[in-house]
Amino acid sequence: MKFEHVLLGVLAMQPQSGYDLRRWLEREGRFLRSGVHQSQIYRLLARMTEKGWIDWESDPRDGAPDAKVYRLTPEGRAELLAWARSPYEPPSRFQDPDFLARFLFAGMLDADLPVRLIDVELAHRRAQVAHSRGRDRSLGLNDALPEIDPERTRLLGELLHLEGVRQIDAWIDWLERTRRLLVDHRGTPSGAGTSETEPPEGDRP
Template sequence: MKFEYVLLALLSFRPYSGYDLRKWLEVEGQFLRSRAHHSQIYRLLGRMVTDGWVEFEVDPREGRPDAKLYRLTAEGRRVLLEWVRSPYEPPSRFQDVDFMSRFGFTVALDRQAAKVLVGTELEYRRAQVARFRGRPRTLRFENPVPEVDPDMARAAFERMHEQGARSVDLWITWLEDTMRWLEAE
């Protein structure tokens, strides 16, 4: 997922300064992206202005530097909706940041696209569980270094598998509940 889409989506809610975008991402948006540096945000905003996706007005601030308040243009709105409605390709790992970002913003912008997004993720995870849940799990050892305890390694990997299975089952339950919520709204 390109970070530009997160910024466009946030700007679809209200105008933001670059500083306010960074603050939001550090607190409310901390699960959307890890450590967004202010230079990256300002560089992307500059590129998005050049591309015609956003525009800004200067907001004079008494006793502080003036701020640029960025807002979406019609072209930025078009690009954002194109992303929201674009096909989603689930990665092999569930609970991916791309899904959560797309979900959070897509629900607000296009409920039908949100249903497609959640349905795609749900179908993929169910198929993934069906394909891998009952597989034989083996961990082979051939002349391991003396410190390796094969029994402990097998037990550790079995515990990790059990935790992964519980986690993906919980994720599927959340997706099913979310789909029901989207369909009821």
């Protein structure tokens, strides 16, 4: 995932200034990208303008310099759609920002895309679990440093393993529940109430 695609996705929702983009990333978008500096956003906006993906217009501000408000061009829309519809290849780490960005931005563009995305992710994570859940987890401690306590090291490794099991099982459970909600929502007429299809507050990503 390129950071430009995240910015295109945010701008697809509404035109925004570079400052507003950073505010969005620091709040709603912090699970996609953290520690983004304003200067980095402006450099990317300049590059995206050169590529023809976005353009801008000046927005007068009282007592302050005019702001540049950016919006997608037809070329930017095409680039966003091409990325959203491109094949997703799950990385070894689950809950990867690429999945999360595609889930949000691809999902808001096409009702079928988040379900297809989840299907790919679910198949990959289930295969991971099937392959590694029963593996030999014994640690090789031959000729280890004298400071290493073998029993404590094995305990630490087991605790990390159990936490990893808990996290990936919770992720798979979330994917399964979210898929059911999306399939139900996909069959709901546009404009209908969503009280039965919105996930509970604690289940939202």
